[in-house]
Amino acid sequence: MRVFFTHLNSLIIILISFFFFITSSTSLDTLTGTQILKTNQTLLSENQTFVLGFFRGSNTNYYLGIWYNNISPQTIVWVANRDNPIDNSAGHLKIGDNGNFVLLNSSGNPAWSSNQTNAKNPVIQLLDTGNLLLKDLSDTTNNNYLWQSFEYPTDTLLPGMKVGWNLDTGTEKHLTSWKVEGEDPSSGDYTLKIDYHGLPEALLRRNQTIIYRNGPWNGERFSGIPGMKDNTNDLKYNFTYDEHGVWFSFSVTEPSLLSRIILSSDSDGQYQRYMWIQGRWNKFSYTPKDPCDYYRHCGPYGVCENDASPICTCMQGFRPKNQEAWNLRDGSDGCVRNTVLNCSTDKFLHLENMKLPETSSVFMNKSMTLDECGSLCKRNCSCTAYANIDIRNGGSGCVMWFGQLFDMNVHRPGGQDLYVRLAAADIGSSSSNKNHRAVLAIGITLSALVLVLGLVAICYLRKKRQQSSRGDQRNMDDLKLPMFNFDTLMMATNNFSQDNKLGEGGFGSVYRGRLIEGQEIAVKRLSENSGQGINEFKNEIKLIAKLQHRNLVRLLGCCIEKNEKMVVYEYMKNRGLDSILFGLEALARRNYIDFD
Template sequence: MGGSTNPLSLFLLCFTTFLTLFEVSISTDTLTSSQSLRTNQTLLSPNAIFELGFFSYTNSTWYLGIWYKTIHDRDRTVVWVANRDIPLQTSLGFLKINDQGNLVIINQSQKPIWSSNQTTTTPSNLILQLFDSGNLVLKEPNENDPKKILWQSFDYPTDTLLPGMKLGWNFDTGIEKHITSWSATNEDPSSGDFSFKLDPRGLPEIFLWNKNQRIYRSGPWNGERFSGVPEMQPNTDSIKFTFFVDQHEAYYTFSIVNVSLFSRLSVNSIGELQRLTWIQSTQVWNKFWYAPKDQCDNYKECGAYGVCDTNASPVCQCIKGFRPRNPQAWNLRDGSDGCVRNTELKCGSDGFLRMQNVKLPETTLVFVNRSMGIVECGELCKKNCSCSGYANVEIVNGGSGCVMWVGELLDVRKYPSGGQDLYVRLAASDVDDIGIEGGSHKTSDTIKAVGIIVGVAAFILLALAIFILWKKRKLQCILKWKTDKRGFSERSQDLLMNEGVFSSNREQTGESNMDDLELPLFDFNTITMATNNFSDENKLGQGGFGIVYKGRLMEGQNIAVKRLSKNSGQGIDEFKNEVKLIVKLQHRNLVRLLGCSIQMDEKMLVYEYMENRSLDAILFDKTKRSSLDWQRRFNIICGIARGLLYLHQDSRFRIIHRDLKASNILLDKEMNPKISDFGMARIFGTDQTEANTMRVVGTYGYMSPEYAMDGIFSVKSDVFSFGVLVLEIISGKKNRGFYSANKELNLLGHAWKLWKEENALELIDPSIDNSYSESEVLRCIQVGLLCVQERAEDRPTMASVVLMLSSDTASMSQPKNPGFCLGRNPMETDSSSSKQEESCTVNQVTVTMLDAR
């Protein structure tokens, strides 16, 4: 006899199956010990910021996780996963609090596959609560003391550090908290190869690991930030960073001051540590900071006693007083073997080299005393023959604490600014050869007293010498063209004349009153002292003309010194042009020439120093371009336009720059643009409109068609270059090498195509937020396209450009076809040959350029 089926049981079975097809949000943030959370249910934090539930990317494996509920990004942003390495194999599992007071996930076979495994004594009535911080907490009801929490998800991070989470160690419990990437794909939350862990030994710092290999380190905490993260500037209005260490725990954490801001730190599946911030206006996670971001972020890139500097070439340099251990590998730009001392140490007579703005060496095996000052630290290091260097633990309030290294100094990095001081032990002879940048501190009170007396006496003598020198300079330093009280010295004037810098025939230059011209002539030794003997640390850049150094005059003024190459004909030509032209020009949007220096075959130009260097260094850098919001970009465009108008119309001479490009636009500390580099410039007569040259100079991508093809240049040549600059500033893309998806158009062609399709706003750089005026952007794009028109006579003058940029009501014509590269040769392939050809069509003339790869 067959059995019968109970109708009620059948109904309940069908109803349960029906419910599993739909997600049900429990209207509370709490799960009690008598409840369970199934795969179709979720918990919501009190203000619905976070959600807890099961999720699946494949419908075959299920995970319990926490994600943002209020953020509606395309892919659910999961910030914590409980069973990341042991997924449910079906959707029939559930979460509950078991009789032992543990949080457990039960599978379809009614067996636990994951447990919180806390071992504390557990009462019978526990609750699981999800907070708005994203923390999932197991505790007694109505218990709000954080110290009495039985278990919390914040103690077990996965790949994400949320505000309030701690990354580090609790020495009392032995619990370590670190983050580990997801697996190879973004749809597999299982533990990946990359992890970010704090090493509590010595002076604690955090390392990024690839399995068992260190690939990046943060540097130790210096009281303001990690030594290896100079850009880590705490913003009291948004994010506050904290590092804490004592005998009980050591950890790093951060908090959000602005409650409307969402920010998280995570490590992704390709080994990139990222600080991500949610941009509400664009509905995307913005990568605010990341590491490793360059070659010098690679752990031990330059080996022992090597210094990595991204502004140097090659990036690896030996600390002064050291030489490459493996010269052959070093010359091949492999600095991993590091450096060795030039001279063996003699403990009692050794000195110390002060290195500034560096990331401190690895600090896991160091001596630390937080109560010592830097003087006592130096004395102790000098007495210990094994001590290789020392530094302050913290840099705030003038510096405090002592950290000493015994053995090799590893993973040192140089920064332009923002690092800290490191004192490196050197043999006394090496310190003497280098010149003491800093030194060990005297140990004897008598020696200190003598040192103070000698110092005071030296200061008085130095002040007296400076006063005498100042009085002498006041009478003689300002050199003029006459050989009497307003002229150059005869020797200086002869040197300039012999070099052809100035013509003795005033009619040749069109100058009627050069007697009024003033130009300070700097002493060579003054420039040498200002640039620290032209040290590599002061090097700002290098070109065909020579090298530019940063300097600081004795009176405290920062300068930029262009030291012309002795063997460069281009350098001499540039010197002649710069002195002839810039000294006559005074405009807020032109870089100012402060003077020059001539001694034998040394020729140098001295400029005002620009704190933010060149426009291209920010505009085309993915990590920096976001600092250029629309208002700053618009101000830069208008400033360049005003500077060009002055050159073309308002200066004493009509000057054609001929090499206007992003790298020749310098930015001061307020981001005001200044046109620089007049080595290629030409003076036009008042009635002259164009000229012809057999020597075409300039930069591909900025040259006008008529100049590139026929050597004809005029004010309209600069207008074309300005138009290219405008489109680059708006888009954040370089003209040369920019192609759209079909690889047919460069930046000008791409902008022209968008304009014709009435989609010009698509050109704007995505890093610019939405706080821009659409009409202002469209006006700038239209001005840019008018300036790059193929025919010179169609382009506006700079006077018209300035008017169009400054007025909403100024009439503007529709742009015509620009002069631009039409794209690659249809026959071209992407072969891996040694050279690549690129064919460009301009004015119906084709030029083929070969660029070596």
């Protein structure tokens, strides 16, 4: 009997535990049609990444939401009944009779519900992506969701979640800030929506007023957010648009990487990207953050650049509309043209590193080239600017603007090329000046380059000559002969004049000269075409030096400078020995002193 009661008690404990698990607290990721989720209960995704449950706002109101598990402070990424809270803890979530799931308040009235379905066995499941699904349990493909929270974002964009437009159904998804950050999750004043008109782009609004636009997608990023290419090893941004829809999303390459984009109600509705690193949320980027980010800050045809002073400037061919306000750093009135356009003679100004102008009313063609785009814009007198749609692989596609150009920024680095229509008079003179400056700069650069190369060459040759001269000098040092300076010998021979020429042989000419000291000399100047090198010259000098005799012409020295090789002898007033032995005829034949 005691054994019986022991088993009975164990059975009762098991049953109590089972019912408590089903109705009170569950760690499962799925809620079936026979279960309810109370305010003190949660669902936990399979890998325990996200939690579905109830949380309280700054007052006594309760909200059904999804947040990250085991992250403090609590980071909520989705709220079901943000604008219709439950006023006490008596509410609960259940699957309704219409194949949907509903949130009931303490009176049993619906505070929020999903759409109705025809599911025979509907279940609610929380995924590790943070997506809450309503599906039919009999559907084993896990692809045919009857409803999913990713279709109804609140203030947070998670990896795989999309914002944009389904143009086939006319439905839209966007982000809306909380009323009060961290306290009141009801719909706030800021929205981030994709505008599909013209060339699609995202617009940040406060109520109905645009405060920021991120520029159109250029194949790599939004043209107004050059930093979107950062951390591409971890994040991938996706933007697609066609006749069926326009969608923006992002993905992570590593599932364990936690990243989110939120629309904050603080800091003027910033669009912020966070990553969970080393136990805390790190803000990696945010916009708007600079004065130039704010919509139409510099008015029509004004160009904004944060690093400039003042930050608003009029592009070439334009002047401030309100100079007085412009002088006070108020560029909101923008700029006006200096010259009225003339369609037949207009030209286009090429601007670089630009955030493209507002694109809500533009012409676009994805298949045209930039040249075709420019030609079409030139022929259409209403076209004020054109650019490529996609900057990848050299550029493709065509977008053309009509009327005034708004909200242009300069991003260095980043941005893209923009071609703006100007009157020929405005672009011509400036273009000519620009071309003149370019040609002048190129000319100066080339001249400087030639001058530098010339100087280098001269220095090199001079150094070579000096080295050669020093080498020659060292080679001659062992002869212990005086080395004459070239200028000294040139002065002594009156610049080697014909009047001082004594004779000429196969290896060069001989000149009579007088040194400053009054000594007369005979200078043999070797011809450059003689073919005699330094070795032959040195051998000759050595030979003559060894043949020194009182009856022979005395060697006084030599000169090796400026590619010259010269030998200096004493001058013989009474001519040479051959004139005495063989007479004047022999002298004429030998042309006097011939040392060949």
